[in-house]
Amino acid sequence: MSAELATRTREFIRETILPIEDANYGDIEAAGGDEIRVKMQQAARDAGVFAPHVGVEYGGHGLNMAERAPVFEEAGYSVFGPTALNIAAPDEGNMHLLAHLADAEQKERFLAPLARGEVRSAFAMTEPAPGAGSDPSALTTRAEKTSGGWKINGRKWFITGADGAGYFIIMARTSGEPGQQGGATMFLADADTPGITVGRHIPTTDRSMVGGHCEVTFENVVVSDAAVLGEVDRGFAGAQIRLGPARMTHVMRWLGAARRAHDVAVSHAARREGFGSRIGDLGLTQKMIADNVIDIAATRALLMEACRELDEGGRASNSTSIAKTFGAEAVGRIVDRSIQICGGLGVSSDLPLARLAAEVRPFRIYDGPSEVHRWAIAKRAVAAAT
Amino acid sequence: MSAELATRTREFIRETILPIEDANYGDIEAAGGDEIRVKMQQAARDAGVFAPHVGVEYGGHGLNMAERAPVFEEAGYSVFGPTALNIAAPDEGNMHLLAHLADAEQKERFLAPLARGEVRSAFAMTEPAPGAGSDPSALTTRAEKTSGGWKINGRKWFITGADGAGYFIIMARTSGEPGQQGGATMFLADADTPGITVGRHIPTTDRSMVGGHCEVTFENVVVSDAAVLGEVDRGFAGAQIRLGPARMTHVMRWLGAARRAHDVAVSHAARREGFGSRIGDLGLTQKMIADNVIDIAATRALLMEACRELDEGGRASNSTSIAKTFGAEAVGRIVDRSIQICGGLGVSSDLPLARLAAEVRPFRIYDGPSEVHRWAIAKRAVAAAT
Amino acid sequence: MSAELATRTREFIRETILPIEDANYGDIEAAGGDEIRVKMQQAARDAGVFAPHVGVEYGGHGLNMAERAPVFEEAGYSVFGPTALNIAAPDEGNMHLLAHLADAEQKERFLAPLARGEVRSAFAMTEPAPGAGSDPSALTTRAEKTSGGWKINGRKWFITGADGAGYFIIMARTSGEPGQQGGATMFLADADTPGITVGRHIPTTDRSMVGGHCEVTFENVVVSDAAVLGEVDRGFAGAQIRLGPARMTHVMRWLGAARRAHDVAVSHAARREGFGSRIGDLGLTQKMIADNVIDIAATRALLMEACRELDEGGRASNSTSIAKTFGAEAVGRIVDRSIQICGGLGVSSDLPLARLAAEVRPFRIYDGPSEVHRWAIAKRAVAAAT
């Protein structure tokens, strides 16, 4: 079923979504933001490809991680595709988190409308220096216990999709001090809760995510005890549920984008002539094409290994770190080589390559920079040998 | 004298030009295009750093290639700097070409006002496929002999600075057929010559060059015999004069930009904390910083070798190919690592790094893609061993 | 069953084979050549790990490709391991070929004793320039039809295991001219057939294969029609059967060797101190360790993808090319980083790393150099886009 859904997704993306992306040079806000999102999602519903990842009870197709991979990759072939299928970050990861951690009432109130695409959400974790960034233990946003609830104060930034989100999942410190492990709690809060202010969009190189990457401040934000998602003081542990799968769906989507870049480049190389030959028959171009093929295959193979481990119930910390690190770097290389293959056209807007390069660049930083993943991978290896 | 001029240029750029660049996010058209160019050039004249490369008789400082290197690098520290000093491409290369190849009248009419910054120029060589691109022998633009002059027809693109240029140096085929070596001639033509049409700006990732990278058509453009620059049918040979030095001044300028990116990143790493340490003291960051330092040093060292060879009168085909190829790739790596060091900030407009990455990316393609240079370098090596 | 066999193989290799390898610095001839082979194979039989790949009817465990992978990898952990289990090149690939292509009599006479380890074999394909090397169509060795048989003349080199082999599979041209595709036939010939001369061992950097890489000449070697393996003039097509699986078992074995190098290095890094810290806690070492872990995981993931494709009956030309190319390069990088992690000890014989580097280096060349595989991969990609 997954293969068939992947094929249908492939057709839907190429026929319906890519034209919208290209007409707007991959800028979702320029394309209409939430308005185009709603339109594209309706088209996805009509095409029977909407929400492949959520349970049938929420109107989805209930695919496991391994089954998602080819579908998400096809969706990612257009940078607007994940939004159309309602599998874009951060909503897709938030749905996963809620499905595993929310109580019945929270599911009804927060997960159901999110799964149906009626609302968007944001995951408010990252903070400006010296707060929680690559190192989550630096968390400074605080939630104080009040009678019957909590009062949250703090500043966040790089909060994807914050502008226009219906609600936030807020990570706040409920015990301990910045620099200490643990002591965090996740809270669900409607966006119109008093004290929540969405500030400026931080202007980053990617343009495909509705609602931007925003600064958000929480000033005496009062929520009830029912707002706690999971357990008090166990917020980091709870967020782990989201972590591994979210890394992998990132890789799936971005791999799709890389494959599009590669296809554009190979198609160019197959048609253009130079130095008395097709460009694609020149050895130095062949080197780049082959390296792209290898990078695509290796990313996909590592991804599938990690997905199978997740589907078997494992935490897959190491294998998702490996797949994310390799994948993020491979995707960058693939797009870069694709540009190089196309020469001057490659750096122009006449082809989508330059903007794809800008779109994928942050992937080596978001969701843990390569350096942090390598550090974690090495620590595990050394610990195992000690 | 070169060292002193470099120091003065350094101060001028940091105090006067960088603020203009940063306020406009490195977009020269947004900053005012030719208007800001004129203003910045006056400031450079006032600071005594204008036109370091042209002869004293034209108001310059008469530096040779090796002397130019540190000055141009300091100018390139801001992507607007080369324009301010009147050493931006393509004008700087055109001045070099005219100084060596133009007759007295051409020098008076074309070189002198260009050197003084009163006018801009364009070098119309590159053509859309299947015309002259990386492979110049594919040249299709034709100049037919008429009595007393020539009639030029053809299409060009990626003509840097074409929009607003006062005149063009046009490469056109005067004998032979596309695919054949030789048979080209260079012509000087005022921009308002009937039949010259500047079309759209090709939207590329770089934003610092006044006048864009344009499509230009020549339709029955009539010029006199006096318009021939150098010798008839010897246009490619003539353009060689421009080639090696223009490659090296490209490296000088872009190395400056890379150095700025590195400085921004190291300054960030020296101040920010993470994982209980300064970021700049973490081994995985140290790796990136050291690799940047090595890449800067190696680019500069290769550049100086080639400059000395040019100053001694050599053609320096191989050494300029080597320095250009290594330099263009090193510059890309340096900016990319600088982004990575700065994390989320690195891909945002709060730092200049992401736009510097977009600015330098085309350098691996402009002036001969790395693949064409490698091909030429290898051919020479194999020929020497045969 | 495969997992259990892998575990048993792991124990057998570490307890029984590694000590023999290390005592002889990985040099199989120094260790006794065929004599030590026979001894180790008996030990493997006793441990129940002999011949995991051949059918139960030949005394093996009948594993398919995907099942072989973990077992072969454990065997490869010692460079003597594959010989001990009778899964070393070229015998292992030859068994695969015979199992698929030989008739009943050939199986009885050639496959059965090979599977039991009673005899060794060689695959005589590669020729000195200008003959068949990376480009098989250059094949010059000829077999002329005689009444009732064939007469073979030609020169081969780099024939692995030739010295001491009981028989040869000889690739010879039966029609067409060197440079033409097709026209080759495979022949089975006992080593003592008149006219077969095994010449010198070409001294290569690897030392673990019994029987060396030899020069072999065929001078009027007469074989009967029953010696034809597969079909006349269809030798290249027949050899394809061997090609993909042989590539993958190469990767399995060498991946085991790389893993050993990595284990040695991590163990060193976990125990040694320097600069006030364990070496394994220094960021620049962590980078190398993490890159090793990633390379091991990616090689294994690509390998498994290709194995599954082969097990499903596919030719898997592209996926085995990809896995071989990536794997051979990854293995080289892993061993090289392991050396670097261990410093001066790494380049000494006090650790096995330097000889492992020498052992794995040819893998980027044997079984098709990386460049030939990349060329084939790119050709397929461009053809698909045409």
Next chain:
Amino acid sequence: MSAELATRTREFIRETILPIEDANYGDIEAAGGDEIRVKMQQAARDAGVFAPHVGVEYGGHGLNMAERAPVFEEAGYSVFGPTALNIAAPDEGNMHLLAHLADAEQKERFLAPLARGEVRSAFAMTEPAPGAGSDPSALTTRAEKTSGGWKINGRKWFITGADGAGYFIIMARTSGEPGQQGGATMFLADADTPGITVGRHIPTTDRSMVGGHCEVTFENVVVSDAAVLGEVDRGFAGAQIRLGPARMTHVMRWLGAARRAHDVAVSHAARREGFGSRIGDLGLTQKMIADNVIDIAATRALLMEACRELDEGGRASNSTSIAKTFGAEAVGRIVDRSIQICGGLGVSSDLPLARLAAEVRPFRIYDGPSEVHRWAIAKRAVAAAT
């Protein structure tokens, strides 16, 4: 004069030394050790190329660092060449140290015979873990003050040239504890001083250095006050004199070896055919050849920058670290690509490439591993930005 001496050295090496190297597969002990050294040095004297680096008063040519570079590179073209010219490590560095730091009597007794090639020397610094390795402050060998002299106790290893050396320069701790900066002193001691024992040769991958890399123990070695080289407790500072230049002469020599590998490969590529073309005309080979050319040029350019800085009296800590790190890695890449270009022959002893790979591999570790240099380079960069 340097250019002329380089040319003469080039001829001498190719005519006289390379044949000796190749006949002995680059193994100096197999070639006769000190006996062949004496013979080759006499030939060098006869050819007027002996000792280019030492002062005229010691029978040398008195070249400064920049002048040495091309001569040493030509000498390094054969791995026996530096020994022939008496410019091999560690003698060459020791001469440099003695010329700068020794008093008149020490010069007479130790420098003069060393410069004339009558004796060899060793620099006894490196210790087994947990002693002084990459981190010199871990120095554990101790010298205790006695009346009129010192008594030295400790263990060293990887002492190049120790077996057969006439004397040692011993680094020993005269104050402070292992882990503390400073407190070291250098002592000159004849090899036959009681208590000095040269142990086993550590079997490393390089084979060109007379006297091996040995374990050495000092047991109650008594020397007089006149044995102190430089100042007491200032041994590390004194050794700095040797450090920068020794790094650069290492690069010079190894660059010569890399150039030979490259020449062998290009010559192969220019003559061999494959896939209907010369190998050297295939794009994927051209890539490797061009990368070799670029690596050679960049190494040489960085080397010359550092040499000029040294010749102007600078410490050149950073520029020699950069040139050493880049050069050691580039040399490794060059030899590795050269192997790949030559295919199966490349990993055989029929070409010198495989042994050159083994010969140059330790260079990334000796004289400070790349990681330690990168760490130092980054520390300087971050400190400058703080």
